[in-house]
Amino acid sequence: MRQSVPALRLPALFIGHGLASNAVDDNVFTESWSCLGSGIGKPRGVLVISAHWMTAGSIQVTAMERPRTLHGEHNPTLQSFTYPAPGSSELAARVRELLQPEAVEYSSDWGLDEGSWTVLSHFYPAADVPVVQLSLNISEPMAWHFYTAEKLRMLRSEGYLIIGSGNLVHNTVMADYDADNMAYSWALRFQKNIAEAIREGRHEDLLDLTSLGQESGLAVPSPEHYLPLLYVLATRDMQDDALEFITPQCIYGSLSMMSVALWPSANPQAE
Template identity: 45%
Template sequence: MISAHWYSSRLQVTSGEYPEMIYDFYGFPEELSQVQYPAPGSPELAEQVRSLLQPENVELNPMRGFDHGAWAVLKFLYPDADIPVVQLSLNRLQPAEWHFNLVKKLSTLREQGVLIIGSGNIVHNLRAISWEHIDQIGAGYDWAYAFRDQINHAMTTQNDDELVHYEQFGENAALSVPTPDHYLPLLYVMALREHDEKVEFFNDNLIAGSLSMTSLLVG
């Protein structure tokens, strides 16, 4: 699992046997802070990730829990919380191309049946949120729709250069990705895509003007 909400100054991976829940948000209904998702960790897989990513220095973190970017997704995919989960942090000091190339070292995990999930938003601008449209599906600014469509096209045509160098889309990109944390998880998924694998979108809506809920499967 690669979540936008573990954005750190170094590369880390969860290595605890039973990571705790992290409720890293505020201003939301209290019910969200009561959600439980007691998925086990996997120290063995964490060590394998650390080994595969060498010579990058990867810190095993036995104390780190699962943030809401992880459990909010996994709770619907595996509601019984019976699948071991390991979360990899995003190194905020590195450029997009570094992230894209880094995760390619984990390609053998897919061959072993490990599901790799990226959790974030292609369009994520909290300062521009239209609160009166927070619950309106399809409510998006023109620039948000434009950037979503540009990135979707880059994915369907497998244009890795446009995905990595998304800033080439100018103002659309600057407004949609004011900080890279929510965009980068997409690169971890796209970098592991084989040449003949298709992208299947199963949710492609915008809400609140400046948030995209685009969700997709590869393979």
């Protein structure tokens, strides 16, 4: 895993976040997140695109000074968990500016959901880095998300870290939560196919998952955990960014924990 503080552009990361319990667990995935955070250092702020914030017909961005910690109803043991990171009106305004002419609404009633705090609690455990979340407008097709996200590329040169938080294979209906290290063959095939498409920069295939095999319907039964990947890949500089796949495991049969990092090759990186 590459580790160092970038001198120029910051990386962009897609993180396979898995279960919310990873916020308090110590495992190979959370250890990798801790290494990433310490290696990158503290950015000016973090923009998170989380699978857990979907809006229909609009784009929203958190704009409050102190975003609250949001909890899912299916995580009763984590209801008391808090991640009190500050927000950033400056970053929210910059996102709004960059995404023009798309209309971006400021949200004062969302906060940081488990797609953010599950990961950031290991990246920056002191919760001392400003965090802003950007919603997924689920009324739009995949291509819209990708080409809209291209406008955010400049943030990486302005001191901001971009994190997409989801899972490349995410089928909770078929998951076997008693099989921590088991992976269905179709899940592994899809993960392999999508990794090859990412490596080769085949954006047209990444925007039409049926081209990646018949497993796509099982791997991505709904788009919300896949879309954050597109926001990261849309900021990729094919000449400058070095690509890294981190923790390429599938667990519970149908949950990919693979993360994808775009490292600016112009910046000093320790192998």
